[in-house]
Amino acid sequence: MVYRGAHVKKRTLGISLGLVMVLGVVGAYGVSNSADAAPVKKDGLWFDDLAAEVSVDGTRFVDGHGREVVLRGFNVSGEVKLEENGGLPFASTADARKSAKALREMAGANSVRFLLSWAKANPEPGKVDEKYLAAATAQIKAFLDAGLRVYPDFHQDLYSRYLFNKGSWYQGDGAPKWVVEAGGYPKENCGICVQWGQNITQNKAVTSAHRDFWRNREVTTSAGNFKIQDAFLDTAEETMKYIKGHLPAESFKLVAGFDPLNEPHAGTYDSGETSKSWEKDRLWPFYQNFRARMDAAGWQDKPAFVEPNLFWNSNIFFAKQEGGLQGIGTLGSRYVFNTHFYDHAAMSGIFMPGKASDGRYVDDFRKIRDRSTALNTASIVSEFGHHLSGSVADKAPTVLKGMYQSLDSRMSGADWWKKAAESGPVLSSTQWQWDIYSGRHHELKNDNPDKVLTDHDAWNDEDLSSVALDDSGTPVLRQDARLIDRLYPEAVAGRTLAFTYEDRSRDGSKTLTWNPVPSSMPNVAQLVGEGQYGVLVWRSDSGTEAPTELHLPGGFASASTTVVSDLGTVTGLPAYSSDTPIAAAAETGGTDARRLLLTTPGGSALHYALVTNGAEKPSPDLRAAAQKELAAWVAASGFTG
Known part of the structure; x- marks a missing residue:
């Protein structure tokens, strides 16, 4: 989550099958349909399953040839948080294809974090909506068809849209309506909140709901009793089974893994419990259970992209909480350390006067590399970004340049040529966000027909999309192409x-x-x-x-x-x-x-x-x-x- 001026912004794969071309190749992506096929080389280009699949080797992503892989791309997309397209990133598969092509050509991406909605996948207790899963899978395939790796993400912010009333200043997404109704939560109220992320720690409806999720509270519904976390895990397993079962085998090879849950937070802590002990005793067992569901769904060869407490690396002192998945030993090849980074100080409009400069994020991203080493697994920064309008928008060019600089190297520009041997690994990342509907939404805020949101991201006053459609319906960049389309x-x-x-x-x-x-x-x-x-x-x-x-x-x-x-x-x-x-x-x-x-x-x-x-x-x-x-x-x- 990100602190910014008026409300917070919670903002606050892969390898582009780089060795595949489509001339006379078996399979949709230039890879053999047989998992046992021997490597085939044509004019020096590799057309094989080994080039397609990515796994974890120590602190690196690697393909089947043992090449070190860097995943770079965007989140697709915040539209999932909205109701206007039924919890899908796109209004149609055709729009998904348009977006994927633009992402490939205009941003040079080779991967995407693809958002999914628990509420839409599991609208009734004990049931999944296969119509929603079919539409989501078709849109995922549009990105796979463009040669992009995909790792899906069950997204939540402030637990659920159904916690918020029609007159609220804020919005949420995540849990289904039936979960919220059965939970019987207090009327949401953030008190004196000038930033929407404050709801995570100050809104009793949000904190109570999060607490219930992590304690797997049993609730009573018209369809019987259900434990909340178990219901989520059941939905996730059925979703993964559906995706695997409805993608061609060669397409599924490009699926890099799964992000179990966006930006986890305890809600409230028990007496004596800390953010660090919560990660060890509540969050880590959840990830182990999710890992088991991945295996049961046929995803056993793909890693879980697991996130720590979202505040573990906040750069505002009063928001930071201890974490980073400490105290659980090493993760190994079946997990990826998956974290976010937003410059909360820059987004606040208060705690960072002026603009970012060379080396501002060296220490922040060094911590991510160090946690990757300590956990003995690959890492990815699955969200980062900055507002493109509003009172802090003038900082965006320097903030984003600084973040990409530190994704590329541990060193500042001033030090790189002198200390290049200390440069360290290049970090994988997906920027927030890639929403072709930026500025063209029609979202009823909290289902209120008197509050129709059309501007920017149509979500808690955010504006972070690097793309939009022009009047002819053509995708255009909203940020400097030199920054976004990178070597x-x-x-x-x-x-x-x-x-x-x-x-x-x-x-x-x-x-x-x-x-x-x-x-x-x-x-x-x-x-x-x-x-x-x-x-x-x-x-x-x-x-x-x-x-x-x-x-x-x-x-x-x-x-x-x-x-x-x-x-x-x-x-x-x-x-x-x-x-x-x-x-x-x-x-x-x-x-x-x-x-x-x-x-x-x-x-x-x-x-x-x-x-x-x-x-x-x-x-x-x-x-x-x-x-x-x-x-x-x-x-x-x-x-x-």
């Missing part, structure tokens, strides 16, 4: 040792450069010029022949993109073939998105690559001089991975 390593054949991307995104008319090339590398600086650039350092793995791939933003046209690497130098990327170590190819899914493929000669070795759209026609001599500088820098930087 990033989708699949690394080995282990990433360092990565940075200077996106040169803009704050109004000002270009933001937080990671300039140091003056000690004049030829690299001349090659980059005023363009965007990224640097990847990795150690190749002798266990795979599959290439390393990076997503190429739309601003990196093949003809004008320069790569300087130990593998060679080139300006003007050739089409991929088996004898081209540096080349470009289409992303999967039938869109115009593209990727860079770097093929090493085999064996374990240290490699580097600089990718830039800077100098328009750099000479071979300039590229060679830049290569010499980069090689010397790598040798002197102390890379030991």
Whole structure:
């Protein structure tokens, strides 16, 4: 949840089957329909099930070739919180396809967190609505068809929309009406709340309902007695069975896992109970039960993306609560540490004067990496973002740039070239949010016909969608394309040792450069010029022949993109073939998105690559001089991975 000016904002996969093309390939995504099929290589591109599936290996996501995978994308979408489309992200499957194509091409995404509604999946006690599940599954498939990995999320905010009365300032979503009616909760009232997230700790209806969920209270309904948490788990299991049973097998391979429940919170604590002990004694057993339901539903090979107490990493001192899934040992390969991060101080309009600057989020994201290491599992930041309108909107360009900077590396821009060996792993993430209906809603707030919400997200005064439709119905970005469509390593054949991307995104008319090339590398600086650039350092793995791939933003046209690497130098990327170590190819899914493929000669070795759209026609001599500088820098930087 996020603190912001007037009301809070609770805002407060994958790998883009990067090695698959559709020419003459068996299966909808260029992968074999047989799980036992041997790898097939055509012109150096990989068309196999190993490239499709993602799993957890230590603190990394990996594909079947052992390549290190980074999931990057968006949440789809806050529309699930609304009633206007019946708890679905889209009014139609056609809109889902339009959104998925735009997400792939305009944002360079390879994954989505796909929201689902407990209330719509389980509208009556003991029953699931297969019509809702069918529509949701069809919309999920639209994203899988575009080559995007998906991990569904049972979303809740403030427990349930049915806790709130027609005159309320706030909205909720999550639990079905029958659960709320059977619970007999007090009339909701947040008291003196200027931010909607305060309901989580101050509204007795919300806190009581959350407490009942975590204690699995038994309630009486016209259909009999039901335990609340068990009813949720039953619904989740049936939902997972339905999704698996109604997706083609090759599509299901692109489903990365499942997020059991959005932003868990205790509601209220027992005497002597703390947020840390609640995570250990209440939240963790719930996740273990959810894990068992995944196994029963046929999801045994996919991880559960489990979230800690939502306040564990708040950057406002009075909101922060101890947590981060401490005290439960290690998670291992069947779970993913799944956390959110919003700059509550920036969104408050009070606690962060001015704008974000280079390195602001280094410590915040270091904590996430450290928890991943301590839990011995992969991590993902499944929500982050900032308001695009209102009193704090002027901070958005710098806040988002800073967050992406710290997702890419542990280091600030000022320190990166000096301390690149400490850069750490690139974090997977899904930004909040991708809602093509932004500003075009028709939501009756709390079912009140006198309060029709049309602006922004139509949800608690939020405005965080990076996309909207123009008057012709075409998706358009609402944020700088340089910020949103990013260079990033989708699949690394080995282990990433360092990565940075200077996106040169803009704050109004000002270009933001937080990671300039140091003056000690004049030829690299001349090659980059005023363009965007990224640097990847990795150690190749002798266990795979599959290439390393990076997503190429739309601003990196093949003809004008320069790569300087130990593998060679080139300006003007050739089409991929088996004898081209540096080349470009289409992303999967039938869109115009593209990727860079770097093929090493085999064996374990240290490699580097600089990718830039800077100098328009750099000479071979300039590229060679830049290569010499980069090689010397790598040798002197102390890379030991």
